[in-house]
Amino acid sequence: MADLAISTRGLRKTYRTRRGKQVVAVQGLDLDVPVGGVHGFLGPNGSGKTTSIRMLLGLVRADAGVMTLFGRPVPEQLPAVVSRVGAIVESPKFFPAFSGRKNLELLADAIGAPRTRVGEVLDETSLGERGKDRFKTYSLGMKQRLAIAATLLKKPDLLIFDEPTNGLDPAGIREIRETMRSLGEQGRTVLVSSHILAEVEQVADTVSIIGQGRLLASGSVAEVIGGTGKATVKLAIDDQAAATAVLAAAGLTVRAEGNYLFVDGAEHPADVTRRLADQRLYVAELVPVRADLESVFLELTADEGLGAGGPGLAGSQAITPDAVRRTGATETTGGGQ
Ligand SMILES: Nc1ncnc2c1ncn2[C@@H]1O[C@H](COP(=O)(O)OP(=O)(O)OP(=O)(O)O)[C@@H](O)[C@H]1O
Structure with missing residues (x-):
């Protein structure tokens, strides 16, 4: 103490x-x-x-x-x-x-x-x-x-x-x-x-x-912001469906947004390109997404139904579950007591 x-x-x-x-x-x-x-x-x-x-x-x-x-x-x-x-x-x-x-x-x-x-x-x-x-x-x-x-x-x-x-x-x-x-x-x-x-x-x-x-x-x-050290990457690829299948099979979380896939959970962005290239799938563009505190905050408080901010960046981040897990807060949220 x-x-x-x-x-x-x-x-x-x-x-x-x-x-x-x-x-x-x-x-x-x-x-x-x-x-x-x-x-x-x-x-x-x-x-x-x-x-x-x-x-x-x-x-x-x-x-x-x-x-x-x-x-x-x-x-x-x-x-x-x-x-x-x-x-x-x-x-x-x-x-x-x-x-x-x-x-x-x-x-x-x-x-x-x-x-x-x-x-x-x-x-x-x-x-x-x-x-x-x-x-x-x-x-x-x-x-x-x-x-x-x-x-x-x-x-x-x-x-x-x-x-x-x-x-x-x-x-x-x-x-x-x-x-x-x-x-x-x-x-x-x-x-x-x-x-x-x-x-x-x-x-x-x-x-x-x-x-x-x-x-x-x-x-x-x-x-x-992302204590697990895991990366989130945004990538463009022709065959989104095939890429999603390959990455999901590797245990990564994949979300499609327009022309891009957002991939969470890789140890390093290069892991994503390697796994895809192994299956002859080649990325046209890959950008590591840097999380910021604002995004974490918006997601955490959105989970609480608090509407902390406007549209913000929350939709493009998938790091919240890790942050929440650190406090075990998921079990107690949303009770509205
Ligand atoms: N004296 C009071 N009587 C009744 N409700 C109160 C009183 N003071 C605060 N509250 C309510 O308690 C809740 C928490 O308020 P508090 O001021 O502690 O929050 P805060 O995070 O500091 O917010 P803010 O940034 O708006 O000051 C709010 O719902 C507020 O309306």
């Missing part, structure tokens, strides 16, 4: 609406976040990310399950670890007419952090040069980085950011991404929730994908 910054087992939360309806926000979540690096906590809107984070921070009470932060059970021992955790769950309030630096100095005084820390956190969030300017002149991205700077004042080991790039333009998103990456590289643990996969894929070392309050897949980005 000592090497996990966050761990949850069987975490559950059901909300009751004013009309007495029950909303199951989190249903048996098992989450492990290793110490050090950036962990993407991914799921479509409404999948239970914010509720899970709020339970970890002691802001919402769990109905069932256990949680630890740095090996300490929470909320029971939250006071012992809370100083190691910095979180942005809602936009903090800053004084618009004061500079970013002044705002941070006031905060540092309030929480007992040394003022020398202010210059350091401004630099860490690349705000050093603009620190003297008034808060109200900042772009949204700079405001968000000042919020991150504020959480860094007390040198937390774990930073929790809930959808930190919401509402930011591409430049702002890039700045936040770079800030998160450098925090992870310093050995801090960053948990960042998002429903925007492309963003997280570029910065996360490890990810957890959730849907309807349950873990669907987790591991390093490479593992989740």
Whole structure:
């Protein structure tokens, strides 16, 4: 447990609406976040990310399950670890007419952090040069980085950011991404929730994908994308029927889409051409299909009936079963409880 910054087992939360309806926000979540690096906590809107984070921070009470932060059970021992955790769950309030630096100095005084820390956190969030300017002149991205700077004042080991790039333009998103990456590289643990996969894929070392309050897949980005090391290839061939028969007989999964066959499960793309050539079937075109996190995410969440995205790439990928298998989530999906 000592090497996990966050761990949850069987975490559950059901909300009751004013009309007495029950909303199951989190249903048996098992989450492990290793110490050090950036962990993407991914799921479509409404999948239970914010509720899970709020339970970890002691802001919402769990109905069932256990949680630890740095090996300490929470909320029971939250006071012992809370100083190691910095979180942005809602936009903090800053004084618009004061500079970013002044705002941070006031905060540092309030929480007992040394003022020398202010210059350091401004630099860490690349705000050093603009620190003297008034808060109200900042772009949204700079405001968000000042919020991150504020959480860094007390040198937390774990930073929790809930959808930190919401509402930011591409430049702002890039700045936040770079800030998160450098925090992870310093050995801090960053948990960042998002429903925007492309963003997280570029910065996360490890990810957890959730849907309807349950873990669907987790591991390093490479593992989740296709940890089996098996290839998916797209190929064009004259005799599709004969090629399908040969490849299926070799235990590969073949799917026809228009003029192309998509073949999953080969150890290497060359295996596909060799098997076909052995039977005097020659490919006209062969392209290895690179899976990305977005595709995995769309397929996983589509299985949950969540409709995480538009048409996307999901239709051309067949790697999901492997990703799902890693968490054993197939047995529990689709219950709609
Ligand atoms: N206070 C509440 N009362 C009733 N239902 C709630 C409450 N908070 C959240 N929910 C519901 O619980 C489910 C999970 O919501 P949650 O905000 O945790 O998901 P999320 O993954 O963070 O989504 P988003 O990205 O939209 O914030 C949703 O169906 C949501 O409507």
